Amino acid sequence: MPRVDNEVLFSQMNWRYACKKFDSTKKIRTEDWNILAETLRLSASSYGLQPWKFIVVQDTELRKQLLPLSWGQTPVTDASHFVVLTYKEKMDEAHIAKFIDQNAKTRGVDATTLDGYKNMMIGDLVKGPRAEVINWWAQRQTYIAMGSFLTTAALMEIDTLPMEGLDPAGYDKVLGLEGSGYKTVAAIACGYRSADDKYQHAKKVRFDINDVVIYK
Ligand SMILES: Cc1cc2nc3c(=O)[nH]c(=O)nc-3n(C[C@H](O)[C@H](O)[C@H](O)COP(=O)(O)O)c2cc1C
Numbered sequence: 001m002p003r004v005d006n007e008v009l010f011s012q013m014n015w016r017y018a019c020k021k022f023d024s025t026k027k028i029r030t031e032d033w034n035i036l037a038e039t040l041r042l043s044a045s046s047y048g049l050q051p052w053k054f055i056v057v058q059d060t061e062l063r064k065q066l067l068p069l070s071w072g073q074t075p076v077t078d079a080s081h082f083v084v085l086t087y088k089e090k091m092d093e094a095h096i097a098k099f100i101d102q103n104a105k106t107r108g109v110d111a112t113t114l115d116g117y118k119n120m121m122i123g124d125l126v127k128g129p130r131a132e133v134i135n136w137w138a139q140r141q142t143y144i145a146m147g148s149f150l151t152t153a154a155l156m157e158i159d160t161l162p163m164e165g166l167d168p169a170g171y172d173k174v175l176g177l178e179g180s181g182y183k184t185v186a187a188i189a190c191g192y193r194s195a196d197d198k199y200q201h202a203k204k205v206r207f208d209i210n211d212v213v214i215y216k
Contacts, residue, residue, distance in 0.1 A: 004155070014204065016154035019161045019189070021197035024078040028191060032156060033081060036190065039152040040083075043145035047121050049099055051088035051138040052145065053182050055175060056081060062174060069170035070187070075161045080191030084171060085146060086182040087138035091125040139185045146188060153190055161189040 028036070040054045057063050063077045070076045088095065100118045104111040124130055130137060146162055153160045164186050171177070171184035193200055206212075 012154045012157075015157070016150060016160070017200055017202070017204075019075065019079075019159040019193045019197060020073075020199050021194040022075050022079040022159065022161075022189065022191045023194045026080060026192035028080045028158060032158065035156070036081075036149060036153060036158070039148045040145050043148045045141040045144060046137065047099075047125075048103075049091070049095070049121065049125075049141075051091060051095070052142050053086045053088075054145070055084040055086060057084060057175070065174045066166075066171060069167040069174065070163065071165045073161070073163065073165060073189075075163070075189030075191075076187075078191075079161070079189035081189075083149075083188045083190070084175060084184055085142040085186045085188070086177060087135065087142050087185050089135055089138070089181055089183050091121075091131070091134050091138070093122055093126060096121050096126070135183075142185050146186060149188055149190075158190055159193045163187040163189065 037054075037056075045051065057066065058081075060077070063082055066082075067074075067076045076082060096118055100111055100114050103109075103114060125134060125137070150160050150162060166184070166187060168184040171187075175184070177183060
Protein backbone atom coordinates (compact mmCIF):
# COMPACT_ATOMS: atom_id res chain seq x y z
CA MET A 1 0.00 0.00 0.00
CA PRO A 2 1.42 3.45 -0.87
CA ARG A 3 1.97 5.56 2.25
CA VAL A 4 -0.09 8.67 2.76
CA ASP A 5 1.74 11.81 1.57
CA ASN A 6 3.00 14.24 4.20
CA GLU A 7 1.01 17.03 2.52
CA VAL A 8 -2.18 15.03 2.87
CA LEU A 9 -1.44 14.28 6.53
CA PHE A 10 -0.69 17.91 7.32
CA SER A 11 -3.68 19.12 5.39
CA GLN A 12 -6.05 16.75 7.24
CA MET A 13 -4.58 17.74 10.63
CA ASN A 14 -5.58 21.29 9.79
CA TRP A 15 -8.90 20.24 8.27
CA ARG A 16 -9.94 18.69 11.57
CA TYR A 17 -11.46 21.05 14.09
CA ALA A 18 -13.76 20.66 17.06
CA CYS A 19 -17.05 20.74 15.16
CA LYS A 20 -19.70 22.61 17.15
CA LYS A 21 -22.56 22.28 14.69
CA PHE A 22 -23.34 19.14 12.71
CA ASP A 23 -25.58 18.75 9.67
CA SER A 24 -28.22 16.42 11.10
CA THR A 25 -29.28 15.30 7.60
CA LYS A 26 -25.90 13.75 6.79
CA LYS A 27 -25.18 10.24 8.06
CA ILE A 28 -21.93 8.31 8.06
CA ARG A 29 -22.13 5.35 5.66
CA THR A 30 -22.09 1.96 7.36
CA GLU A 31 -18.80 0.91 5.71
CA ASP A 32 -17.15 4.13 6.95
CA TRP A 33 -18.60 3.76 10.42
CA ASN A 34 -17.25 0.20 10.60
CA ILE A 35 -13.70 1.51 10.05
CA LEU A 36 -14.20 4.08 12.81
CA ALA A 37 -15.40 1.31 15.14
CA GLU A 38 -12.24 -0.64 14.24
CA THR A 39 -10.03 2.34 15.08
CA LEU A 40 -11.44 2.15 18.62
CA ARG A 41 -11.00 -1.62 18.83
CA LEU A 42 -7.47 -1.58 17.41
CA SER A 43 -6.27 1.26 19.62
CA ALA A 44 -3.18 0.73 21.74
CA SER A 45 -3.63 0.29 25.50
CA SER A 46 -1.29 -0.40 28.40
CA TYR A 47 -0.42 -4.15 28.43
CA GLY A 48 -3.07 -4.44 25.69
CA LEU A 49 -5.73 -4.77 28.38
CA GLN A 50 -8.43 -2.66 26.68
CA PRO A 51 -10.12 -1.47 29.91
CA TRP A 52 -13.05 0.09 28.07
CA LYS A 53 -16.43 -0.15 26.37
CA PHE A 54 -17.43 2.28 23.65
CA ILE A 55 -21.15 2.89 23.69
CA VAL A 56 -22.62 4.06 20.39
CA VAL A 57 -25.87 5.79 21.31
CA GLN A 58 -28.27 5.25 18.43
CA ASP A 59 -31.57 5.68 20.26
CA THR A 60 -32.78 9.26 19.63
CA GLU A 61 -34.69 9.33 22.93
CA LEU A 62 -31.52 8.48 24.86
CA ARG A 63 -29.63 11.17 22.99
CA LYS A 64 -32.31 13.71 23.92
CA GLN A 65 -31.90 12.71 27.56
CA LEU A 66 -28.12 13.17 27.31
CA LEU A 67 -28.41 16.71 25.86
CA PRO A 68 -29.10 18.55 29.15
CA LEU A 69 -26.34 16.48 30.75
CA SER A 70 -23.90 17.81 28.12
CA TRP A 71 -24.11 21.57 28.68
CA GLY A 72 -26.79 21.62 25.97
CA GLN A 73 -24.21 20.93 23.24
CA THR A 74 -26.27 20.16 20.13
CA PRO A 75 -23.81 17.67 18.56
CA VAL A 76 -25.19 15.18 21.11
CA THR A 77 -28.46 15.01 19.20
CA ASP A 78 -27.46 16.28 15.75
CA ALA A 79 -24.32 14.34 14.85
CA SER A 80 -24.63 11.18 12.81
CA HIS A 81 -23.04 9.04 15.53
CA PHE A 82 -22.45 9.66 19.22
CA VAL A 83 -19.91 7.53 21.07
CA VAL A 84 -19.61 7.51 24.84
CA LEU A 85 -16.19 6.43 26.11
CA THR A 86 -16.39 4.41 29.28
CA TYR A 87 -13.58 2.92 31.35
CA LYS A 88 -13.36 -0.12 33.59
CA GLU A 89 -13.43 1.23 37.11
CA LYS A 90 -11.34 -1.55 38.71
CA MET A 91 -8.93 -3.99 37.11
CA ASP A 92 -9.53 -7.56 38.25
CA GLU A 93 -8.14 -11.05 37.70
CA ALA A 94 -11.21 -12.07 35.65
CA HIS A 95 -10.55 -9.37 33.03
CA ILE A 96 -6.86 -10.26 32.89
CA ALA A 97 -7.73 -13.98 32.50
CA LYS A 98 -10.14 -13.12 29.66
CA PHE A 99 -7.38 -11.16 27.93
CA ILE A 100 -4.85 -13.98 28.40
CA ASP A 101 -7.35 -16.49 26.90
CA GLN A 102 -7.90 -14.22 23.91
CA ASN A 103 -4.17 -13.84 23.48
CA ALA A 104 -3.56 -17.62 23.61
CA LYS A 105 -6.44 -18.30 21.20
CA THR A 106 -5.40 -15.57 18.75
CA ARG A 107 -1.73 -16.51 18.67
CA GLY A 108 -2.21 -20.28 18.99
CA VAL A 109 -0.15 -20.69 22.15
CA ASP A 110 -0.88 -22.50 25.39
CA ALA A 111 -2.26 -20.05 27.98
CA THR A 112 0.16 -21.38 30.60
CA THR A 113 3.09 -19.98 28.58
CA LEU A 114 1.65 -16.53 29.37
CA ASP A 115 1.62 -17.06 33.15
CA GLY A 116 4.56 -14.70 33.71
CA TYR A 117 2.84 -11.94 31.74
CA LYS A 118 -0.44 -12.58 33.58
CA ASN A 119 1.17 -12.47 37.03
CA MET A 120 3.06 -9.32 36.16
CA MET A 121 -0.20 -7.54 35.21
CA ILE A 122 -1.96 -8.80 38.36
CA GLY A 123 1.02 -7.79 40.53
CA ASP A 124 1.05 -4.32 39.02
CA LEU A 125 -2.60 -3.41 38.44
CA VAL A 126 -4.65 -5.61 40.78
CA LYS A 127 -2.41 -6.11 43.81
CA GLY A 128 0.30 -3.46 43.39
CA PRO A 129 0.31 0.22 44.35
CA ARG A 130 -1.20 1.17 40.98
CA ALA A 131 -4.45 -0.58 42.01
CA GLU A 132 -5.12 2.50 44.18
CA VAL A 133 -5.20 4.78 41.14
CA ILE A 134 -6.45 2.29 38.57
CA ASN A 135 -9.44 4.39 37.56
CA TRP A 136 -7.04 7.14 36.38
CA TRP A 137 -4.97 4.55 34.54
CA ALA A 138 -8.08 3.22 32.77
CA GLN A 139 -9.31 6.70 31.88
CA ARG A 140 -5.96 7.52 30.27
CA GLN A 141 -6.29 4.44 28.06
CA THR A 142 -9.65 5.63 26.71
CA TYR A 143 -8.04 8.91 25.63
CA ILE A 144 -5.60 7.00 23.42
CA ALA A 145 -8.62 5.51 21.63
CA MET A 146 -10.13 8.99 21.40
CA GLY A 147 -6.98 10.33 19.71
CA SER A 148 -6.90 7.45 17.23
CA PHE A 149 -10.55 8.04 16.43
CA LEU A 150 -10.12 11.78 15.77
CA THR A 151 -7.16 11.18 13.46
CA THR A 152 -8.76 8.36 11.49
CA ALA A 153 -11.97 10.36 11.11
CA ALA A 154 -10.03 13.39 9.84
CA LEU A 155 -8.33 11.23 7.22
CA MET A 156 -11.81 10.10 6.15
CA GLU A 157 -13.10 13.72 6.11
CA ILE A 158 -15.51 12.88 8.87
CA ASP A 159 -16.00 15.60 11.47
CA THR A 160 -15.73 15.08 15.20
CA LEU A 161 -16.27 16.82 18.50
CA PRO A 162 -14.37 15.34 21.45
CA MET A 163 -16.39 16.12 24.57
CA GLU A 164 -15.55 16.34 28.23
CA GLY A 165 -18.28 18.88 28.82
CA LEU A 166 -20.72 16.40 30.24
CA ASP A 167 -21.96 15.01 33.54
CA PRO A 168 -20.42 11.52 33.78
CA ALA A 169 -22.65 10.34 36.64
CA GLY A 170 -25.76 11.54 34.79
CA TYR A 171 -24.61 9.67 31.67
CA ASP A 172 -24.06 6.51 33.71
CA LYS A 173 -27.63 6.71 34.94
CA VAL A 174 -29.22 7.33 31.52
CA LEU A 175 -27.13 4.62 29.85
CA GLY A 176 -27.82 2.09 32.61
CA LEU A 177 -24.13 1.75 33.50
CA GLU A 178 -24.55 1.83 37.25
CA GLY A 179 -23.31 -1.42 38.74
CA SER A 180 -21.78 -2.50 35.40
CA GLY A 181 -18.18 -1.79 36.46
CA TYR A 182 -17.84 0.76 33.65
CA LYS A 183 -18.12 4.54 33.97
CA THR A 184 -18.40 7.41 31.53
CA VAL A 185 -15.34 9.59 31.04
CA ALA A 186 -15.91 11.47 27.76
CA ALA A 187 -17.71 11.28 24.41
CA ILE A 188 -17.19 11.92 20.72
CA ALA A 189 -19.84 13.26 18.37
CA CYS A 190 -19.10 12.49 14.73
CA GLY A 191 -20.63 13.13 11.34
CA TYR A 192 -20.53 16.06 8.96
CA ARG A 193 -20.12 19.76 9.70
CA SER A 194 -22.95 22.19 9.12
CA ALA A 195 -22.10 24.75 6.40
CA ASP A 196 -22.83 27.52 8.90
CA ASP A 197 -20.57 26.30 11.72
CA LYS A 198 -18.35 29.38 11.93
CA TYR A 199 -15.63 27.53 13.84
CA GLN A 200 -14.55 25.69 10.68
CA HIS A 201 -13.07 28.97 9.41
CA ALA A 202 -11.26 29.89 12.64
CA LYS A 203 -7.46 29.73 12.64
CA LYS A 204 -5.88 27.08 14.86
CA VAL A 205 -4.48 28.51 18.07
CA ARG A 206 -1.31 26.60 18.84
CA PHE A 207 1.99 27.39 20.54
CA ASP A 208 5.07 27.50 18.37
CA ILE A 209 6.56 24.10 17.40
CA ASN A 210 9.82 24.94 19.25
CA ASP A 211 7.85 25.77 22.35
CA VAL A 212 6.18 22.36 22.58
CA VAL A 213 8.49 19.90 20.80
CA ILE A 214 11.82 19.89 22.61
CA TYR A 215 14.89 18.11 21.28
CA LYS A 216 17.64 17.11 23.70
C1 LIG B 1 -10.63 15.71 25.73
C2 LIG B 1 -11.28 16.88 25.05
C3 LIG B 1 -12.50 17.35 25.50
C4 LIG B 1 -13.14 18.40 24.84
N1 LIG B 1 -14.40 18.79 25.24
C5 LIG B 1 -15.06 19.73 24.52
C6 LIG B 1 -16.41 20.03 24.81
O1 LIG B 1 -17.04 19.46 25.69
N2 LIG B 1 -17.02 20.98 24.04
C7 LIG B 1 -16.38 21.63 23.03
O2 LIG B 1 -16.98 22.47 22.37
N3 LIG B 1 -15.09 21.33 22.72
C8 LIG B 1 -14.44 20.39 23.43
N4 LIG B 1 -13.15 20.06 23.09
C9 LIG B 1 -12.54 20.71 21.92
C10 LIG B 1 -11.39 21.65 22.25
O3 LIG B 1 -11.85 22.83 22.80
C11 LIG B 1 -10.61 21.86 20.95
O4 LIG B 1 -10.06 20.64 20.54
C12 LIG B 1 -9.49 22.89 21.12
O5 LIG B 1 -9.99 24.15 21.40
C13 LIG B 1 -8.60 22.95 19.89
O6 LIG B 1 -9.34 23.30 18.75
P1 LIG B 1 -9.43 22.38 17.46
O7 LIG B 1 -9.73 20.96 17.95
O8 LIG B 1 -10.60 22.95 16.70
O9 LIG B 1 -8.16 22.44 16.74
C14 LIG B 1 -12.50 19.03 23.75
C15 LIG B 1 -11.26 18.54 23.31
C16 LIG B 1 -10.67 17.48 23.93
C17 LIG B 1 -9.38 16.94 23.39
